[in-house]
Amino acid sequence: MQPSNPNPVDRDPQGRYPQGGLAFQHRDLTGIAQLARHEILYLLDEAEQWVELNRQSHKRAEVLSGLTIINAFFENSTRTLLSFEIAGKRLGADVVNMHAATSSVKKGETLIDTAMTLNAMRADAIVIRHGSSGAVRLIAEKVDCPVLNAGDGQHEHPTQALLDALTMRHALKLAPGSDLNGLKVTICGDILHSRVARSNILSLTALGADISVCAPPALMPADIEAMGVRVFHDFDAALKGAQIVMMLRLQQERMQGQFIPSPREYRYLYGLTLDRLAKADPAALVMHPGPMNRGIEIDSQVADHPTRSLITDQVERGVAIRMACLDVLTRRTRRVPGWDALSGDAA
Secondary structure: OOOOOOOOOOOOOOOOOOOHHHOOOOOOEOOOOOOOHHHHHHHHHHHHHHHHHHOOOOOOOOOOOOOEEEEEEOOOOOHHHHHHHHHHHHOOOEEEEEEHHHOHHHHOOOHHHHHHHHHHOOOOEEEEEEOOOOHHHHHHHHOOOOEEEEEEOOOEOHHHHHHHHHHHHHHOOOOOOOOOOOOEEEEEOOOOOOHHHHHHHHHHHHOOOEEEEEOOHHHOOOOHHHHOOEEEOOHHHHHOOOOEEEEOOOOHHHOOOOOOOOHHHHHHHHOEOHHHHOOOOOOOEEEOOOOOOEOOOEOHHHHOOOOOEOHHHHHHHHHHHHHHHHHHHOOOOOOOOOOOOOOOOOO
């Protein structure tokens, strides 16, 4: 099941790997679209050390000691917020969670006002989750510290895509520095409303994977082919040869109107059952970003399968990748040697 010809991180003409700030040339992480292939791989490789730390009895490092991380979540979340909070605390940072339901945003404060308030508090990094596409980038332009996108509208969810790629590499037993060249991935579900799908398509395509997407016509973006994917409306056909099957949640809270006839019919046509999984590669593995609608897009027998499901592995890798992102994005603030100058754009 190992993809063919894993490639190393991009090297310069002299055959050297990027070092220091050249390895990751951005102040913020607002999306996968901004990243070069070697930058994606660099973040994945940096996360490896934190995977190991998180499996030890003593799970704390002090690399961010004295720094303050603000998790500003304007949209409800449980696992992503918890993952970022654990990541920051395990790195030794002071972590503050701001919930929009108890903030001045609910009283009419504008997003710009909120950005200026957060900036005045002199945080060392801000993690933003917002229901509007582009909101994270807007805040990033108004503050002086690094900003991480924890999901914005239907735009992107970059750390989810990174943790998914890291999970795939571990499952395939690929060495650090390896990409996912030739890996056949099928993403099925509510593609239209999914920032996870968009970020994963960008990330996995950059790493050389072969991507198929499947959804009812009403839940498939009109211009999705431009992202270099194969489009299916027949789930059984989309599963042929798939080595990774990634299921997506029906985001009914983002739907206005009738996108599917009924949950029962959706499950019949697009739900992942053990019988349907048999149509994929014999050793195909299953992923889901959560939260799951069990019995609709995925059956419990599949989600909890002891050898085929990677869902709990995704949760574990999520903490490690977020530790890596917080570490890398704060290196200039911490004056880590080689990171004192911003070499690329400030996005």
